[in-house]
Amino acid sequence: MRILVLYTGELGKKVIHNLINSSNFCVSCGELCNRCRQARKSYAKMIVGIHEFPEDLPAFIEEPEQYIPAGLPECDLILAIGIHADLLAALPDVVKKTKAKAVIAPAEDSKKTPAGVLEQLRKELESMGVEFEGPKPFCSLEKTGKPIIDSFVDLGFGKPVLRIETSPDGKMFIGAGVIRDAPCGSTWFVAKKLGWTDMPGYKETISGAHHSYPCTGSMDKDPQIGDTILHKAGYIIREAVEDGMECAKKENDRQSAVRGDEASSPSS
Known part of the structure; x- marks a missing residue:
């Protein structure tokens, strides 16, 4: 599976580092760390692209395509984490360009990721034959019978x-x-x-x-x-x-x- 991560904010960084399982990712235990994550597999090779959008974007973006980078790689799954609502609304165009088969857009803050935007995105993507889930929060994600998204859950990520x-x-x-x-x-x-x-x-x-x-x-x-x-x-x-x-x-x-x-x- 090829994963493209588009994100804004701290959660996106954590998800990326968790996928990679870098040795310096989890430092919460400090000096008591016993490297408990060491045996867990890294999925770094599945990540084909990462793009961070700044947090100080305008409240309303009339032309979101101006902020979306050119040349995004082809992928199977897009993780859209914490990005501006107007950029979320533009994801169908990104899906067409990247030939993505699935999108996961978690909602950790309903003000930044409005339910109405997610529902509209769901309708557009599903009409295109693209899988979609908007878990609220990300850790509520479970298998739903959608092959690509279920494969992501099978990697070991979702509802604990x-x-x-x-x-x-x-x-x-x-x-x-x-x-x-x-x-x-x-x-x-x-x-x-x-x-x-x-x-x-x-x-x-x-x-x-x-x-x-x-x-x-x-x-x-x-x-x-x-x-x-x-x-x-x-x-x-x-x-x-x-x-x-x-x-x-x-x-x-x-x-x-x-x-x-x-x-x-x-x-x-």
Whole structure:
């Protein structure tokens, strides 16, 4: 898959570095870093182009084509992250020039990425036979049966999925592994912070890690979701941990049952 990244702002930078998995990307743990991401694959070779748009663009752009660079490479997937609403509206032309088959335009701030613009973009792209998703926030992205976008999720990016390991008594997190990472890379940091912490305090552990990474979701109330996008992102990672905890509990129960059966069976 060939990926073209068009972005403005901090989230775009994080997504790019997470795809590349550069050694100096995640520095959140400081001196306590144990290089937990080292074994994760880099997708740098999939990135065929990157263009950063400045943040100080005019409020209204009458001729967006003036700001879109010439010679953008052909690609399969465009990640349009945090770019000006008028540039988003011009993406169908970019799709034609780059022969893109899919577009993901996450909404981390409904003022910068209006729902109406995303819906219009969806209609135009789907009428062209181009896949589209506008996840709000980016870490809510799941597989939807769209081949190119599903392939991106299969790389390990989207709604977080974790593998949780707990103590036999279910009172402590022994460790956590990342199966699917939030596109910004925060899931690895949350997983690291969970290790060797008390399970009853998991909500505080997750919230502290998520905020200090930090999450780039808007703190303004979003009319569509009835809460802030920052809070929604926090609920998403908490639910991912809770799902992992439930799986860990079932595994502990299974192992306890096996040990019980072995102990009660007559010796040969």
